[in-house]
Amino acid sequence: MAAGKPVVMVTLVSSDGQSFQLLEEAALLSAMVRDTIQIGQGRGPAGIPIRNITGQTLSMVVVYCNKHYTAAAAADGDDAADEEKKVANKKQLREWDEQFINLEQDKLYDILVAANNLGIDGLVDLCCWRFADMMKGKSASEIRVKLGIRDDFTSEQRAQIEKDSPWVWSRTT
Amino acid sequence: MATGRRRRRRRRRLRRQRRDAVIAAVATSTVEDVPDHVLQVILLRVDSSSSLIRAAASCRRWRRVVADASFLHSFRSLHGTHRVAGRYHTIDPIYEPPLPRGNFVFLPSTSLTGVTVDDSRCFSLDFLPDGVSSWELVDCRGSLVLLSKKSPGFGGVATNRRFTDLVVCEPLTRRYQVIPCPPDLEFFMCLGVFLLDSGFDLATSGGMGIPNFRVISVLFDRHRWLYYRGMPMSFMLSSVGDGSWRVLQGETIDDVDLPEWMELIKFVGRANACLYWGIENEDGATLVLDENTLEFSITMFPESIWAPYNKWTFRVIGGNGVLRVVRVIGNDLKVFRQLAGRGEWMLEKMLRLPDATRGLPGREEWFFQHEAMIVAANEEYVLVTPREKTWVFSVELDTMEVEREHERNKYPGPAYQYESLPWPPALQVCVQ
Numbered sequence: 001m002a003a004g005k006p007v008v009m010v011t012l013v014s015s016d017g018q019s020f021q022l023l024e025e026a027a028l029l030s031a032m033v034r035d036t037i038q039i040g041q042g043r044g045p046a047g048i049p050i051r052n053i054t055g056q057t058l059s060m061v062v063v064y065c066n067k068h069y070t071a072a073a074a075a076d077g078d079d080a081a082d083e084e085k086k087v088a089n090k091k092q093l094r095e096w097d098e099q100f101i102n103l104e105q106d107k108l109y110d111i112l113v114a115a116n117n118l119g120i121d122g123l124v125d126l127c128c129w130r131f132a133d134m135m136k137g138k139s140a141s142e143i144r145v146k147l148g149i150r151d152d153f154t155s156e157q158r159a160q161i162e163k164d165s166p167w168v169w170s171r172t173t
Numbered sequence: 174m175a176t177g178r179r180r181r182r183r184r185r186r187l188r189r190q191r192r193d194a195v196i197a198a199v200a201t202s203t204v205e206d207v208p209d210h211v212l213q214v215i216l217l218r219v220d221s222s223s224s225l226i227r228a229a230a231s232c233r234r235w236r237r238v239v240a241d242a243s244f245l246h247s248f249r250s251l252h253g254t255h256r257v258a259g260r261y262h263t264i265d266p267i268y269e270p271p272l273p274r275g276n277f278v279f280l281p282s283t284s285l286t287g288v289t290v291d292d293s294r295c296f297s298l299d300f301l302p303d304g305v306s307s308w309e310l311v312d313c314r315g316s317l318v319l320l321s322k323k324s325p326g327f328g329g330v331a332t333n334r335r336f337t338d339l340v341v342c343e344p345l346t347r348r349y350q351v352i353p354c355p356p357d358l359e360f361f362m363c364l365g366v367f368l369l370d371s372g373f374d375l376a377t378s379g380g381m382g383i384p385n386f387r388v389i390s391v392l393f394d395r396h397r398w399l400y401y402r403g404m405p406m407s408f409m410l411s412s413v414g415d416g417s418w419r420v421l422q423g424e425t426i427d428d429v430d431l432p433e434w435m436e437l438i439k440f441v442g443r444a445n446a447c448l449y450w451g452i453e454n455e456d457g458a459t460l461v462l463d464e465n466t467l468e469f470s471i472t473m474f475p476e477s478i479w480a481p482y483n484k485w486t487f488r489v490i491g492g493n494g495v496l497r498v499v500r501v502i503g504n505d506l507k508v509f510r511q512l513a514g515r516g517e518w519m520l521e522k523m524l525r526l527p528d529a530t531r532g533l534p535g536r537e538e539w540f541f542q543h544e545a546m547i548v549a550a551n552e553e554y555v556l557v558t559p560r561e562k563t564w565v566f567s568v569e570l571d572t573m574e575v576e577r578e579h580e581r582n583k584y585p586g587p588a589y590q591y592e593s594l595p596w597p598p599a600l601q602v603c604v605q
Contacts, residue, residue: 109202132218140230168230
């Protein structure tokens with residue numbers, strides 16, 4: 001973090017009234033926060049109300065933003081000199097990401113929808129990666145269970161899929 | 174008084190807030206809250222096409238998203254050729270008796286975690302008419318596999334033989350299209366049949382049929398006006414919108430002349446959209462068919478490369494636009510590479526086979542008295558066997574590393590790369 005720069009904090013308020021304070025620069029990872037601040041709102045003590053996102057979810061999003069902001073700031077401070085260290089840091093962040101997102105469907109959907117509404121591309125990507133990972137090697141019905149999908153095919157459609165590719169019902173591992 | 178009212182109001186507001194919080198906390202997001210464009214991102218991250226098709230069988234909305242032409246296009250370009258599901262390994266009856274269930278085995282690529290043993294079931298092609306053992310696998314392209322009917326009299330001996338019925342199929346969707354041999358071509362000898370890249374054209378790939386395909390069959394005939402010479406003929410077969418097929422063009426090429434005996438001509442490889450046939454006793458002359466222009470020509474390889482020519486020791490391979498020739502000369506495996514632009518050739522790699530194989534399990538002292546044979550060659554590796562006994566080992570072209578204990582060495586014959594993503598029509602079912 002550059003010295004001398006004033007530290008600006010932003011407050012995000014969840015739909016259930018919980019407020020979270022974080023550095024403005026960390027909050028700027030969200031396109032929605034960026035837009036709000038750009039039109040000159042959200043800097044006041046009332047904070048930025050985040051509709052449809054509960055405190056539980058928002059707290060996770062804030063953790064993600066803080067981590068990624070500090071990682072980016074540290075990388076900027078290092079200069080380009082130490083290539084090896086940069087790669088190591090990147091790997092570390094990736095490991096942190098994987099640990100962070102190691103969740104089951106309920107929470108994961110909450111975070112994905114929240115990240116999408118807030119416009120945090122990195123987090124959307126991370127959630128998508130996790131969902132795709134959860135499908136790996138699973139049969140169609142296992143995918144349904146794992147991801148909470150309701151089977152809405154008619155019996156004729158199911159028969160047609162069964163005829164075309166019966167192997168979709170079996171798993172690969 | 175006033176403060177008391179305010180306090181009451183505040184208390185009420187707090188209570189309301191708390192109640193709202195409870196409702197909000199209970200109402201969690203589900204898959205229905207994920208918009209289509211985000212769902213696409215999830216599905217693009219899926220690492221294998223078989224997983225993608227499984228996901229497309231989970232519900233109607235997911236199937237619609239996957240079947241979308243632009244989505245499939247992105248999926249293909251994102252995963253590209255890395256999404257090779259595996260290889261069909263064939264068994265050349267010259268080296269070993271064919272397997273009871275057809276002359277091929279599918280081996281999933283090791284880099285692909287999504288496809289394993291269970292998927293082999295759909296890759297076994299057990300849905301083909303007349304049983305899989307009556308067909309011989311001759312080519313793969315994209316998601317399609319081309320097979321030709323074994324001619325009974327010939328015991329299904331590879332390459333040089335009569336033109337027969339063909340079938341094009343897509344293993345993952347278990348669809349196939351039989352191409353009966355046109356009656357006027359029935360008695361022609363065949364130098365080979367190949368699948369060509371079909372122009373990916375959504376507009377013409379009709380609903381339920383299998384995807385567009387183009388098959389070229391290269392036939393052999395007596396030369397029109399040269400005595401004791403032969404000439405090639407090409408026939409292009411192509412699918413049409415309604416799932417049937419037709420002959421697009423047939424051409425007899427009499428400005429290219431070949432030996433009268435077809436046995437002297439052997440298919441030696443496919444490289445950079447050209448097909449190559451080596452010709453014996455013709456001083457390095459090689460028949461070339463350009464897949465794009467469909468024109469035949471004769472190319473002369475320099476003597477340093479072709480001599481001494483022998484159909485068992487000469488293969489042409491491609492890769493990244495570079496043309497290479499793999500040879501066994503005096504039991505040295507040599508890789509020649511054509512230099513860009515000038516057409517000159519250089520010796521790129523060399524391996525002394527008797528020394529390199531020493532110590533491998535099953536290696537006998539009496540091997541390599543005669544020149545070893547190249548069983549098959551592709552961009553990645555070459556399969557070689559000593560002439561004395563079928564004892565196949567592979568040579569990795571990158572490292573020239575010799576391996577004996579490799580699954581692929583169990584199947585002496587060419588291997589065909591198979592990419593498993595089906596074309597959109599197959600997924601269109603149940604979307605409407």
